[in-house]
Amino acid sequence: MIRLEHVSKRYGNTVAVDDVSLEIETGLVCVLIGPSGCGKTTTLRMINRLMEPTSGRILVGGRDISTTRPEELRRSIGYAIQNVGLFPHMTVAANISVVPGLLHWDKKRIARRVEELLALVGLDPYAHAAKYPSQLSGGEAQRVGVARALAADPPILLMDEPFGAVDPMTRERLQTQFASIQQALKKTVILVTHDLDEAIRLADRIAIMESGRLVQYDTPEVMLARPANKFVHDFVGADHALKRLSRIKIGGYVKPAATVRVNASAQEIASALGGHRWGWVVDEAGRPVGWIDARDLPSAASLSEAIVRADTDEIAVARTATLREALSRMLGNGMKSIPVIDGQGRFLGEITLRDIETATAEAEP
Amino acid sequence: MLMFARLAGHDSIAFGGSVIGLLSLLFGWLELKPNRLAAGTGLSMWQSAGWLATAIVIVLWLICLALSLSGGKALRAAVIGMAANLLLFANFAFAGLTASGLLREEAAFSRVSLGAGIWISVFAAYLLIFSARQKLKGSPLWRGVVSWSGLLAVALLLGLGWLNDVSVVQEFMGNQERFSQELVQHVLLFGGSVAAGSVLGVLLGIWAARSGIAEKPVFFAANVSQTLPSLAFFGLLIAPLSALSSAFPALREMGIRGIGATPAVLALTIYSLLPIVRNTYLGLRQVDPAVIDAGLGMGMSRGQVFRRIELPLSAPLVLEGIRTAMVQAVGNTAVAALIGAGGLGYFIFAGLGQAAFDLIMLGAIPIIVMALVADAAMRFAVKAASPKGTAVPGQ
Ligand SMILES: Nc1ncnc2c1ncn2[C@@H]1O[C@H](COP(=O)(O)OP(=O)(O)O)[C@@H](O)[C@H]1O
Ligand SMILES: [Mg+2]
Numbered sequence: 001m002i003r004l005e006h007v008s009k010r011y012g013n014t015v016a017v018d019d020v021s022l023e024i025e026t027g028l029v030c031v032l033i034g035p036s037g038c039g040k041t042t043t044l045r046m047i048n049r050l051m052e053p054t055s056g057r058i059l060v061g062g063r064d065i066s067t068t069r070p071e072e073l074r075r076s077i078g079y080a081i082q083n084v085g086l087f088p089h090m091t092v093a094a095n096i097s098v099v100p101g102l103l104h105w106d107k108k109r110i111a112r113r114v115e116e117l118l119a120l121v122g123l124d125p126y127a128h129a130a131k132y133p134s135q136l137s138g139g140e141a142q143r144v145g146v147a148r149a150l151a152a153d154p155p156i157l158l159m160d161e162p163f164g165a166v167d168p169m170t171r172e173r174l175q176t177q178f179a180s181i182q183q184a185l186k187k188t189v190i191l192v193t194h195d196l197d198e199a200i201r202l203a204d205r206i207a208i209m210e211s212g213r214l215v216q217y218d219t220p221e222v223m224l225a226r227p228a229n230k231f232v233h234d235f236v237g238a239d240h241a242l243k244r245l246s247r248i249k250i251g252g253y254v255k256p257a258a259t260v261r262v263n264a265s266a267q268e269i270a271s272a273l274g275g276h277r278w279g280w281v282v283d284e285a286g287r288p289v290g291w292i293d294a295r296d297l298p299s300a301a302s303l304s305e306a307i308v309r310a311d312t313d314e315i316a317v318a319r320t321a322t323l324r325e326a327l328s329r330m331l332g333n334g335m336k337s338i339p340v341i342d343g344q345g346r347f348l349g350e351i352t353l354r355d356i357e358t359a360t361a362e363a364e365p
Numbered sequence: 366m367l368m369f370a371r372l373a374g375h376d377s378i379a380f381g382g383s384v385i386g387l388l389s390l391l392f393g394w395l396e397l398k399p400n401r402l403a404a405g406t407g408l409s410m411w412q413s414a415g416w417l418a419t420a421i422v423i424v425l426w427l428i429c430l431a432l433s434l435s436g437g438k439a440l441r442a443a444v445i446g447m448a449a450n451l452l453l454f455a456n457f458a459f460a461g462l463t464a465s466g467l468l469r470e471e472a473a474f475s476r477v478s479l480g481a482g483i484w485i486s487v488f489a490a491y492l493l494i495f496s497a498r499q500k501l502k503g504s505p506l507w508r509g510v511v512s513w514s515g516l517l518a519v520a521l522l523l524g525l526g527w528l529n530d531v532s533v534v535q536e537f538m539g540n541q542e543r544f545s546q547e548l549v550q551h552v553l554l555f556g557g558s559v560a561a562g563s564v565l566g567v568l569l570g571i572w573a574a575r576s577g578i579a580e581k582p583v584f585f586a587a588n589v590s591q592t593l594p595s596l597a598f599f600g601l602l603i604a605p606l607s608a609l610s611s612a613f614p615a616l617r618e619m620g621i622r623g624i625g626a627t628p629a630v631l632a633l634t635i636y637s638l639l640p641i642v643r644n645t646y647l648g649l650r651q652v653d654p655a656v657i658d659a660g661l662g663m664g665m666s667r668g669q670v671f672r673r674i675e676l677p678l679s680a681p682l683v684l685e686g687i688r689t690a691m692v693q694a695v696g697n698t699a700v701a702a703l704i705g706a707g708g709l710g711y712f713i714f715a716g717l718g719q720a721a722f723d724l725i726m727l728g729a730i731p732i733i734v735m736a737l738v739a740d741a742a743m744r745f746a747v748k749a750a751s752p753k754g755t756a757v758p759g760q
Binding site: 071072083084098133134158 | 656658662663664677678752753755
């Protein structure tokens with residue numbers, strides 16, 4: 001889909017990008033990563049001709065982009081940047097409508113598209129379409145930035161630190177959301193970041209750069225397991241194993257576990273535990289609200305006294321979470337197993353520390 | 366004393382205005398002169414307008430004084446503002462009445478002119494109006510009423526002939542034709558120069574913002590021109606323009622000479638450049654580069670980025686620059702009369718020459734009113750041009 005062939009960019013004596021060759025397959029997320037000033041932004045901006053390479057050529061869909069008019073090329077490539085760059089004098093809806101407008105879509109189609117996109121990035125169209133950028137929070141603005149980049153449904157998306165300017169919690173939420181949008185839309189994405197966790201979380205391929213040169217281009221798993229040189233090794237850090245865990249979803253490791261209803265009788269509990277020492281306690285809606293230890297039962301004055309209550313959000317992890325999140329949750333709560341829940345918060349099963357150990361050993365590519 | 370200071374802290378501008386207003390009664394309110402140029406005798410308000418009129422004015426000033434000490438609610442500000450406008454109106458209305466009464470008993474050439482007391486009252490009333498305006502930010506209607514009603518009422522008095530026996534107005538009657546001629550000339554001089562300055566200033570501002578090479582020389586030139594006193598500037602232009610005009614008779618036929626309208630328009634245009642160039646430059650430079658990058662990256666052409674992003678985002682600041690230039694040019698145009706360009710300055714300098722205070726006022730009052738109106742109109746334009754969702758400059 002996108003091919004860089006021996007692309008270089010010089011500013012006077014500075015070589016910002018040095019003989020980079022790279023091929024990005026359709027539908028994959030390629031993350032450009034490296035220390036500040038290594039040429040990531042320059043590489044990205046050459047793909048939509050905001051900058052022209054000094055030498056080499058770039059092909060998009062097999063065609064040399066230097067033969068396409070820059071404006072035309074850019075209208076077919078979504079562009080989202082760290083500072084968002086929303087037009088402050090236009091409403092959210094007008095911001096999103098810019099590229100469709102440039103492509104002369106009719107008004108009704110644009111209005112429908114705006115609604116669709118706001119819903120896609122998790123913003124209520126009725127509440128947000130008429131707002132001005134100054135009325136948005138940082139996270140909302142970044143979402144609108146992504147919606148705007150997707151407006152004309154471009155097959156390619158260029159993103160320069162699109163989640164850079166928000167707090168870590170919001171960033172994580174935006175990343176998760178972007179991952180699920182990407183799963184549905186399957187765009188060809190080039191995303192620039194200097195945040196390794198973001199790269200590992202989102203990338204199908206990671207391209208790591210050092211002072212203008214492409215040092216390694218691989219899947220995250222391979223890059224973590226077999227860094228090409230000392231630079232990459234140092235860049236990805238010593239905690240490879242931990243980082244690999246964030247590539248693995250919990251889904252495949254969930255196991256069934258004994259559950260007890262909050263209002264169960266002693267007899268029901270005994271049969272539910274079926275000789276196990278521990279059981280998860282769920283409420284009427286099926287959400288885990290604590291656990292029970294069979295050895296506490298005889299001495300407890302009542303059943304409710306025997307239940308160790310806990311906040312669902314604190315002990316449980318979602319099925320869509322990664323093993324790394326599960327591990328961090330376990331360590332944080334000092335538990336060897338934790339419940340896994342679905343989107344509605346209902347109990348699905350549990351995941352144990354032993355499962356994670358096994359996964360770590362298996363994940364070696 | 367401490368108590369006094371603490372109380373005065375409530376609204377020191379309105380408090381000061383009220384005190385000045387009361388003190389103004391100690392000065393000559395009207396001046397009775399045997400003829401147009403002779404020195405006159407000052408008359409206090411109670412001597413000329415009588416105790417009733419004086420009592421009304423004193424009560425109004427006292428109301429303002431009391432309210433200025435009682436804190437700054439919007440309702441109180443509105444009352445103070447309206448009282449100040451009423452004072453403005455009352456001073457002129459009583460002056461007109463009294464002047465007519467006085468003249469009936471005097472010789473044919475006698476004049477009644479407005480004394481220092483009235484001008485001090487006007488100043489005091491505008492202090493009150495100014496402080497009231499500040500507190501009425503929330504309601505544009507009241508703000509407008511408080512700002513303009515007194516001035517309009519005085520204009521109405523003028524139109525109805527109520528003030529016809531006041532010497533400034535008599536001066537106007539004697540110079541009616543000349544007045545309208547110079548008024549038109551003034552508007553043409555200042556309007557033409559600001560229009561030319563706006564076009565040139567915006568172009569230079571764009572150039573300075575775009576090109577690293579242009580930035581320094583453009584600002585150097587604009588700054589230097591601004592530091593020259595206007596009269597010196599007019600004078601400086603006389604020599605080269607006369608030389609040009611005698612060297613090329615064709616130019617002379619087009620009206621280009623060392624004195625007259627040409628050097629005036631030239632100097633006024635150059636004067637108006639700095640605020641316009643500066644604000645155009647700032648207006649364009651304050652546009653977030655990320656916004657322009659996003660526009661280009663989404664496929665807007667350079668022209669589309671300019672028209673749809675940079676222009677609307679910088680327009681309020683550019684207009685704010687034009688407002689400054691306009692207010693400044695209204696006053697500077699008065700000086701242009703000195704090099705034979707005409708305009709309302711003619712009356713000011715003629716009046717200075719003859720020591721005829723009323724003639725000076727005949728030139729100065731319309732200039733002040735024009736400056737106020739231009740300022741208000743441009744403020745409105747700035748506000749109207751500020752896109753929703755962005756801040757209005759200067760507010
Ligand atoms: N317009 C420019 N003029 C001169 N040098 C530039 C320009 N843009 C970037 N550079 C230089 O090119 C190098 C790469 O910059 P950039 O691509 O922005 O790095 P990154 O995005 O990885 O932080 C840096 O050394 C930077 O100083
Ligand atoms: Mg960068």
